[in-house]
Amino acid sequence: MAESLQNPEEYLPLTPAVFNILLALADGEKHGYGIMLEVEANTKGQVLMGPGTLYGSIKRMFQAGLIEESDERVDPEMDDPRRRSYYRLTDLGRRILRMEAERLVSQVRIARLKKILSTEFSGSGI
Amino acid sequence: MIGQSKDVPMIVFSVKFYEWLLVAYPARFRKEYGSQMVEVFRDCCLRAFRQGGMNGMTSLWAVTLLDLIRSLITEYLHKETSMTSPKFIRLSGWALMTGATAFLPFFITNMLVLTSYSPLLRGWYILDLIASFGVVYGSILLPIGMLGLRARYGGQVGELGKGILMAGALGGGGFVVTMLYGMKYFAEDISVFWVIFVAGLTLQFLSLLLFGALALVRKPFRRGNGLPLAAGLSAPMFIKLSAIVMQVRFFVSNPIFIIMSAVGFIFMTIALIRLGYILQASEPYEAAGI
Numbered sequence: 001m002a003e004s005l006q007n008p009e010e011y012l013p014l015t016p017a018v019f020n021i022l023l024a025l026a027d028g029e030k031h032g033y034g035i036m037l038e039v040e041a042n043t044k045g046q047v048l049m050g051p052g053t054l055y056g057s058i059k060r061m062f063q064a065g066l067i068e069e070s071d072e073r074v075d076p077e078m079d080d081p082r083r084r085s086y087y088r089l090t091d092l093g094r095r096i097l098r099m100e101a102e103r104l105v106s107q108v109r110i111a112r113l114k115k116i117l118s119t120e121f122s123g124s125g126i
Numbered sequence: 127m128i129g130q131s132k133d134v135p136m137i138v139f140s141v142k143f144y145e146w147l148l149v150a151y152p153a154r155f156r157k158e159y160g161s162q163m164v165e166v167f168r169d170c171c172l173r174a175f176r177q178g179g180m181n182g183m184t185s186l187w188a189v190t191l192l193d194l195i196r197s198l199i200t201e202y203l204h205k206e207t208s209m210t211s212p213k214f215i216r217l218s219g220w221a222l223m224t225g226a227t228a229f230l231p232f233f234i235t236n237m238l239v240l241t242s243y244s245p246l247l248r249g250w251y252i253l254d255l256i257a258s259f260g261v262v263y264g265s266i267l268l269p270i271g272m273l274g275l276r277a278r279y280g281g282q283v284g285e286l287g288k289g290i291l292m293a294g295a296l297g298g299g300g301f302v303v304t305m306l307y308g309m310k311y312f313a314e315d316i317s318v319f320w321v322i323f324v325a326g327l328t329l330q331f332l333s334l335l336l337f338g339a340l341a342l343v344r345k346p347f348r349r350g351n352g353l354p355l356a357a358g359l360s361a362p363m364f365i366k367l368s369a370i371v372m373q374v375r376f377f378v379s380n381p382i383f384i385i386m387s388a389v390g391f392i393f394m395t396i397a398l399i400r401l402g403y404i405l406q407a408s409e410p411y412e413a414a415g416i
Contacts, residue, residue, distance in 0.1 A: 007348060032163075033165070036170075048189055049193070051162075051167050051170075052163070052196070055163050055166075056155075056197045058159070059158065059159060
């Protein structure tokens, strides 16, 4: 099912939706709505994903072997008896996420060298 | 609380309407993710209604409709490539390899013409016929190979590269049609046929040459980025030499031209076979387009 590329660098750069979904799954498995909420919170509402974008991205990430489906169960944190499909990162997904994050860090480093960032960001230790 | 909100007519109607809208998605995608999408949308409705009432629902619908349009386009584009690309790319790799090999009889007959041995051979006409079929067969397969290169490496070589490969494939396709038409109607006028033949193949290999130059800069392949250039460079040289030989018999006995022609052809064949091998063994690029 997975159609992984041989060279992980060929995945980069990731789209904002894919990067944020991977980031949302970095600390544990989540269901679709949970991913959506986390992405919204992480990006302060800048990345708004509807179900179409969310599951379209999930489908392609699943095909690329970046994520996998764990199981279907009820979310104990939600007052709702519905069973939901949970997704988690694969080793490749985690590796791609790290590579993308490193790529973004290097971009930020360039921005800092060019004095684009305000002092607020200058001392962030990136 | 959730149970109560769930029964709000506005939410019930919205979920039903969204479920109905999902019909627009490709069937396979809908079958696989449709029910999850509806559940997520139901969650979004509950939250929007709790937080903003009617206004919240209106905002949600605005965002959802935009998302629907955008993701529909993406899914249909992706469906088109995912249904054809992996298989097509593999087949186009084989097309490139067999297409390059199909030119071998043509090469042999040309060599025989060049060395003036052809009239001495028994069954020369059969060989000549096989060569003609080989050229037609190869000319059909090479544009398919170029389309495969475009499908697999188009993303890495950009719009310019994609345009070049498409021009080459279209040129090749047009050439095949003209050639087949010419075989039927211009059989007695070999010069017209030959001009079309040379022009068509030149266009194909010029595209390959330009794609090769681009590949050297953008390096779409993990290895062998010089292959398209090698194929594109050597073939026109070979064709040009063959054209000269066929039309002006002056060079027939010139060994330098024979050797150059042979070397050019061998380089082209090896480069195309190698390129085809890389193409058929590669994983689809679409996986990267996530």
